[in-house]
């Protein structure tokens with residue numbers, strides 16, 4: 001009895017142990033199964049999240065291209081930075097390219113603003129160059145806008161500068177008129193040039209004497225020697241039209257007269273940068289048709305040296321100029337005649353000794369209004 005009880009007890013304990021072990025085994029298996037399943041789930045979620053990140057990065061990049069604000073660009077860059085290296089590459093390249101475009105557009109905008117401030121030719125060129133860098137399709141629309149903006153800015157700057165120049169010229173003329181009012185004035189005028197040899201010689205003499213004169217140049221000679229016209233203007237002389245090729249205007253139709261006067265006027269002004277309002281008809285020859293043929297005022301002379309007649313005779317040219325001088329005189333000479341050019345230093349020194357002040361024709365006209373000058377024909381049309 002005792003023995004059997006003892007055995008049964010032992011058997012029971014064994015069964016309990018086995019059951020327990022079995023239980024543990026089953027529990028562990030279940031637990032492991034759960035764990036495996038759980039890990040797979042986590043991985044799946046991670047992949048989904050990464051896919052989502054990739055899509056977001058791409059959308060952000062697309063948005064940054066469409067609306068290239070700093071915020072959009074930064075957002076796209078942040079998302080790209082979170083991607084794996086191989087996925088980063090293509091989107092990063094597009095973003096880097098966008099950054100280049102945006103910087104170029106910003107630079108062009110800055111350059112236009114700088115031009116608006118500085119108003120210099122160099123800053124205009126810089127703005128044009130900055131816009132020219134915008135060559136991609138992406139920048140096309142901006143380029144059109146910026147070109148228009150630059151054109152508007154340029155027009156504004158030019159209008160301002162023209163107004164300022166006009167104001168300065170008016171003030172200068174007023175100042176000169178006051179300055180010259182009570183002085184003995186004389187205007188030397190030189191016709192039929194420019195000549196590539198005698199005119200530069202004359203310019204050197206005038207510079208040495210610090211005297212400004214008026215050139216009445218021919219259009220065809222100005223076309224042949226444009227640099228001489230530019231040099232005359234650069235030295236501060238007045239340069240006006242003497243018609244294109246020295247025809248007697250009274251023999252021409254109204255249209256031909258206009259053409260003769262204005263073609264030379266336009267060319268000479270474009271070379272000199274001046275806006276003259278006067279011209280001199282060849283031979284001093286004009287009629288009522290001539291007066292109506294152009295908006296310019298014909299200017300003749302009150303003292304004729306007849307220099308062209310006295311070939312090689314410098315002393316007589318000096319004598320004729322000095323003896324015919326008077327207050328308000330407009331003296332006629334020719335810069336194509338070497339003997340006349342040789343006479344100029346003596347003419348200037350003798351007239352300076354007599355107290356004369358040398359002016360251009362336009363300065364004379366401002367200082368001596370119509371009717372007060374010798375010879376009623378001097379400012380014909382005034």
Ligand code: NI
Nearest residue numbers: 191192282283
């Ligand atoms: Ni002439």
